[in-house]
Amino acid sequence: MTSTVVWGTGNMGRAAIRAVDAHPGLELSGVLVHAPAKDGRDAGDLAGLDHALGVTATRDVDAVLAARPGAVVYAASGDLRPDEALADVCRALRTGAVVVSPALYPLYDHRSAPPEFTDPVHTAIEEGGGSLFVSGVDPGWANDVLPLLVSGLGTRVDVLRCQEIFDYSTYDQEDSVRHLVGMGHPLDYEPLMLADTIPTLVWGGQVRLMARALGVEVDEIRETLERRPLTTDVTTAAMGDFAAGTQGAVRFEVRGIVGGEARIVIEHVTRIHSSCAPDWPLPPGGGAGAHRVIVEGRPRIEVTVQATDEGGNHAAGGNATAVGRLVGAIEWLVAEPPGLYDALDVPLLPATGRLGRKQP
Structure with a gap:
């Protein structure tokens, strides 16, 4: 089981919590929130589930990343805060985690991305040994x-x-x-x-x-x-x-x-x-x-x-499929060497182990 953190609980984050909880190879180990009103709430409540998940949301990024999760789903928006989103993603990469995110548009195709986006990512991967896969929210x-x-x-x-x-x-x-x-x-x-x-x-x-x-x-x-x-x-x-x-x-x-x-x-x-x-x-x-x-x-x-x-x-459906692509890639990325990956590298995997599986 790969311990997995969901960072952000907006439109994408809600779907990410549900996707991680439903995945037989992943274990939801932490949820990071920004709003004080969400601090201390159960992840199941934040995700709109009808049952608790036993994972309490927190604003303490240092504590969550200090536990060195195996993966981070960075679901916070980067639309109006691209520099902050990039810094957050690099912070997670330096812990050695596999990071998946829709937040960094220029990294959809990192081979054509400007160096101000790729250089910090490569440095963080070299320092921590993590991996990054970015795929769009649109989806x-x-x-x-x-x-x-x-x-x-x-x-x-x-x-x-x-x-x-x-x-x-x-x-x-x-x-x-x-x-x-x-x-x-x-x-x-x-x-x-x-x-x-x-x-x-x-x-x-x-x-x-x-x-x-x-x-x-x-x-x-x-x-x-x-x-x-x-x-x-x-x-x-x-x-x-x-x-x-x-x-x-x-x-x-x-x-x-x-x-x-x-x-x-x-x-x-x-x-x-x-x-x-x-x-x-x-x-x-x-x-x-x-x-x-x-x-x-x-x-x-x-x-x-x-x-x-x-x-x-339909908006929630689109978000869920975008998240499904990202969360579904985590196990593959964990098995691969550290690096910066794109959609041509990461296969679209079947829902192995999830057919007919009911969430607890």
Whole structure:
């Protein structure tokens, strides 16, 4: 059994606690929280389970890492605090732990990441002997292992497209939705996530990673961006009111240009309500979220994945699958030499030992 700590108990952390608890090869040994109100609570309570897990959450990072856990699921957000998230991850690596995380966008493809991100990680690994695997919250498998797998079914591949189609109305992360993405702001407001070059910073690594797997060189990465206003006021249960005339939907693409053509595309279509931009792609059946891979070529192939969790919530379902990819990689990483790994290194493993297994 690998003793495993979950660091952060937000949208990703809740799913991480459940995933670690359900994994027969892992033992939840600690939970780290930031908010004083969560300090001292049982991990099962924080994860939304109907039973206690016997692990008490704490804010004492030193004490938890001093116990030298075998693995750390770093589930705290790095959206608005990338330097702090990097420092936390390196701190865990110096204890010798295997660390998995969605928080560090530039390390989706560490081979193309800037040295200010990779150098501290390599130093921490050399000092402590740990390992790091970063995969996306959006979720990462939808922009790497799934499209690459599906591409292998074609005889000719012209364009490989990855789509995330998402309705934010059920997402409980107001700072990111309003300020990072811009929902509810006037259209002359420039949200950080949509600023020029930022989508490439976040998703460009995955474009390059897929290109490397496909054996092609990306000449450049280009971005497209469209924004639409709400036509009526909208009220969401989790985040409150969004006024007519403010941003209600956004669509952007991160395009990998190969031989002068967009050949590898990561596209996001996000709304605060399904009534906004109805002419843009929608999830099948009117659901709140979907991840789709489209292989334009011969044959044309389209695969759509929809996941729900926490009472049918698509946002929670996406988080859970992202976490499942990360937590499912821990045992493999523990058996491998220390190092910095990416999605092409780490296999997508079956749920061995979890079929029909009930949590205590």
